[in-house]
Amino acid sequence: MIDFPLNRAVPADAPLAPANVLIVDDVPQNLVAMEALLRSDQVNVLTASSGAQALELLLLHDVAVALLDVHMPDMNGFALAELMRGSPRTAGIPIIFLTASPQDPVHAFQGYDAGAVDFLHKPIEPHVIGGKVKVFVELHRQRQLLALHAQRLEHALSLNETMLAVMTHDLRTPLSVVTLCADAIERMPVSPETRVIGQRIQRSALRMSRMISQLLDFSRIRSGVLHIEPAPTDLAVVAQQVIDEARQAHPGTSIQATSTGNLAGTFDADRIAQVLSNLVANAAQHADDGKVRVGLDGASGGTLSVTVSNRGRIDEALLPRLFEPFKGVLHASSGLGLGLYIVDQFVRAHGGSSSARNHEGEVVMTVRLPRHAPVATSGRAT
Structure with a gap:
């Protein structure tokens, strides 16, 4: 008896969860304004007032993009970015720095060196930040879709290989009966024509047996159990x-x-x-x-x-x-x-x-x- 795998495929119509966008700023009014600007059916906004709170949220959630205020007490945006880059879980999260300081090339280089994909100065134009976040949210959703498709494909391949193993395993018993009957016909005192028919059945049964053996070997190879x-x-x-x-x-x-x-x-x-x-x-x-x-x-x-x-x-x-x-x-x-x-x-x-x-x-x-x-x-x- 061969059991089918218990893992279930993701339904083809399963909806994608909203993408998480992390906003880190020590000014509560900024957090409220950014959340109101960015929240939508496809975007879930996570807010943190410090680097420590942000790290806690990053441990719990998959984040599409992080908006970090540069000037924060205890841990500034650059320090938080370096910690994010040092962890495999968060190293790939795009980071956009937000700052109220005048444009300073040295400051900007420090931000990009910390892993920023962009550097915006306050006050920030709503359509600018909305457009940039939308790009990273869409990229994140595309990665989610690719992961879902890969999971469905893996499940389908696993199911096909299991069905192949079941089919070839269960075919052996009736085929052995056909082989024995063909052999019996050849040994019986029958007409030459009947004996020829028995020989043909025997050859076909042996050919089918070889095919079944090949299918079983193929299933073992593809399942990684060779x-x-x-x-x-x-x-x-x-x-x-x-x-x-x-x-x-x-x-x-x-x-x-x-x-x-x-x-x-x-x-x-x-x-x-x-x-x-x-x-x-x-x-x-x-x-x-x-x-x-x-x-x-x-x-x-x-x-x-x-x-x-x-x-x-x-x-x-x-x-x-x-x-x-x-x-x-x-x-x-x-x-x-x-x-x-x-x-x-x-x-x-x-x-x-x-x-x-x-x-x-x-x-x-x-x-x-x-x-x-x-x-x-x-x-x-x-």
């Missing part, structure tokens, strides 16, 4: 098992293997077997001459490499995106387009790399692995 368990293993042994199975699955394809050097290493044998199986199956499907060549190379001290080649050619435009998921939209395929993506992710989880190229009339897939993979790795490959 784990590898490295252990001392011989790549030659793993490859031989994969090739023997591939020869049975593709009786019309000649699969030849060569090896050189020491192929012992430390890696997850099951995952690397799946890597090799996907590469060989892909080559067998597209081999123009029905021949697949597998080369294992352990001559390098710290690296193991595998090449799988077949006669054919990959469109040059597709090569850079060959290891992306769901390439069916880019290139005609009889599968989901996940096989090579899973290859690349499993290899990356081992600290290795995957590549593909056209060379002298052949498609050559190459996998390079560190001889000794990290002892404990998990999560989504990058």
Whole structure:
């Protein structure tokens, strides 16, 4: 049983809360006048008569812009601005300084050095301060909208991945019944036509089983729960098992293997077997001459490499995106387009790399692995 995540998406029509504007001034009349000027349906005005009160409000509220009076007792506007810049929570808040002093370049430079985005002199024109605050409020609301969209997108992706995991998990049981019934038909004393039908059902069921396995792997990768368990293993042994199975699955394809050097290493044998199986199956499907060549190379001290080649050619435009998921939209395929993506992710989880190229009339897939993979790795490959 797979449970759906309990987190809920933000409703698409959820209204944005009014943006907070902080006004700091030690003169009560100034606070009242500024609040009356700036308050609206989209703006909530926070007022403080000292730097200490302002810091308390900043700890509790997300602020779109702060209007700071320069001349205040105990803590002036410049000191408050420096404290705001020193905290990650408030470092990004735009600051507009307000002052009744005559224009002084040194004073202005001090304000901008403290982090001001603007410096206004009293008496302040209402339309000027209103216009400037409106700009920062709109920017703040845009950031809020982006955060909401990101949250909704993350929830949708999480739900899709969970549904994918549920679907593939629950499909295994009925598919196993179909496979057993097809196998039973092949063993029964039936007509050749019926036996052919059973064989077709068996092949289709096996193909569906591979797709389900790929979807489960894709779900694990995208959910960040891919784990590898490295252990001392011989790549030659793993490859031989994969090739023997591939020869049975593709009786019309000649699969030849060569090896050189020491192929012992430390890696997850099951995952690397799946890597090799996907590469060989892909080559067998597209081999123009029905021949697949597998080369294992352990001559390098710290690296193991595998090449799988077949006669054919990959469109040059597709090569850079060959290891992306769901390439069916880019290139005609009889599968989901996940096989090579899973290859690349499993290899990356081992600290290795995957590549593909056209060379002298052949498609050559190459996998390079560190001889000794990290002892404990998990999560989504990058």
